[in-house]
Amino acid sequence: MTVSSLGYIVIESKDPAAWRNFGADVLGLMAVDTPDGGVRFRMDDRPFRIAIVPGQEDRFFAAGWELPSREAFDAAVKAVAESGAAVEHGSKEEAADRKVRALARCQDPSGNRLELYEGRVQDYTPFVSPTGVSGFVTGNMGMGHVVLPAPKVEETRAFYKTLLGFGDTDEMRVPIGVPDHPGLALYFLHCDNPRHHSVALFEAEIPGGLVHLMLEVEKLDDLGRCIDRCKRQGATIAINMGRHSNDKMVSSYIKSPSGFDVEYGWDAWQVDWTDYVPTKSEIFSLWGHPEMNGG
Ligand SMILES: [Fe+2]
Incomplete structure (x- = not known):
């Protein structure tokens, strides 16, 4: 049940276009537009590390925490459920959207949303920074x-x-x-x-x-x-x-x-x-x- 790393984050934004400019032109991230009008940013070989989803609010939506195996994922989900916190399993489609094999959602006691996941779906597109950032430490x-x-x-x-x-x-x-x-x-x-x-x-x-x-x-x-x-x-x-x-x-x-x-x-x-x-x-x-x- 030991989380291995912060895999990705999701941000809800009223203005994904502003994020697109900020992420690409200021931070030097590689922007990938999504069909819903949002934008995702690559920092490395992963399909995305930051997802900007269009919405009615400007808010941090969730942190995606990676578990190293299916067994570790199942153990983490079980531990959270047994603590009395609500845990929801993501559908196959939701896992596919996050580019992972399995996904579950819960909240910490302060109400911060977490997405626990295992497995990485890779498309092997190389990371290229639009501003020439030599690389991110990931x-x-x-x-x-x-x-x-x-x-x-x-x-x-x-x-x-x-x-x-x-x-x-x-x-x-x-x-x-x-x-x-x-x-x-x-x-x-x-x-x-x-x-x-x-x-x-x-x-x-x-x-x-x-x-x-x-x-x-x-x-x-x-x-x-x-x-x-x-x-x-x-x-x-x-x-x-x-x-x-x-x-x-x-x-x-x-x-x-x-x-x-x-x-x-x-x-x-x-x-x-x-x-x-x-x-x-x-x-x-x-x-x-x-x-x-x-x-
Ligand atoms: Fe800091």
């Missing part, structure tokens, strides 16, 4: 990470740990400016790959259903060129460049058409979990990220 580490709203943060953390096999990596407290308040919890969890965290849980409601999404590029020049493209394309840089304390990621945060930020990062720590001890970090960044660290 493979067995998955597509990146998501930071999800989790008002019921302790229950939600337990859900990922005990039912899906995630482990603690780090935790922080986010001050809210109230004297003697401990701050809001921010828990960083890893699954079965070296990425420092594939999900983080933030103890708050967030409009749109996502704090941020992180994509990692292979070279510093890929990050620098993306910042140049933001300026040329009129995309807003919400948080300027810095290096995070916990995962050592050098990144900038770019405002997406859905309102949440895309963290565009490079050079994150790939952790060997065999001798890892979970940490509590008291600062967000080693340097930079001025908007996050009080200017």
Whole structure:
């Protein structure tokens, strides 16, 4: 029942055309239009890593979590069902649409939607970035990470740990400016790959259903060129460049058409979990990220 990686995400958008421009021209992702008026983005050899589906709302719709085998998938579905959470099996058609062999849907205790899946349907189309990004760091580490709203943060953390096999990596407290308040919890969890965290849980409601999404590029020049493209394309840089304390990621945060930020990062720590001890970090960044660290 151990999740191996964040395989894909699904975003509902009132304006897929804005996402198409943002994804291709700013982020450098390979756009594939869908017959329903949506768009999907490739980052690597997978048929898609980000699906933008047209809808009435702008919201993060679901995170797709990969299980390494049919047995692991069945065990995860059973564990979630036995916890009392509702689990719905996806149809063959729905699995085919997600380019997987088997699919199930559920929600964590804070209401974030998950799609658990196993198997990968491959079409072997090579990834070609329209802006010349040399590559995204994906493979067995998955597509990146998501930071999800989790008002019921302790229950939600337990859900990922005990039912899906995630482990603690780090935790922080986010001050809210109230004297003697401990701050809001921010828990960083890893699954079965070296990425420092594939999900983080933030103890708050967030409009749109996502704090941020992180994509990692292979070279510093890929990050620098993306910042140049933001300026040329009129995309807003919400948080300027810095290096995070916990995962050592050098990144900038770019405002997406859905309102949440895309963290565009490079050079994150790939952790060997065999001798890892979970940490509590008291600062967000080693340097930079001025908007996050009080200017
Ligand atoms: Fe992040």
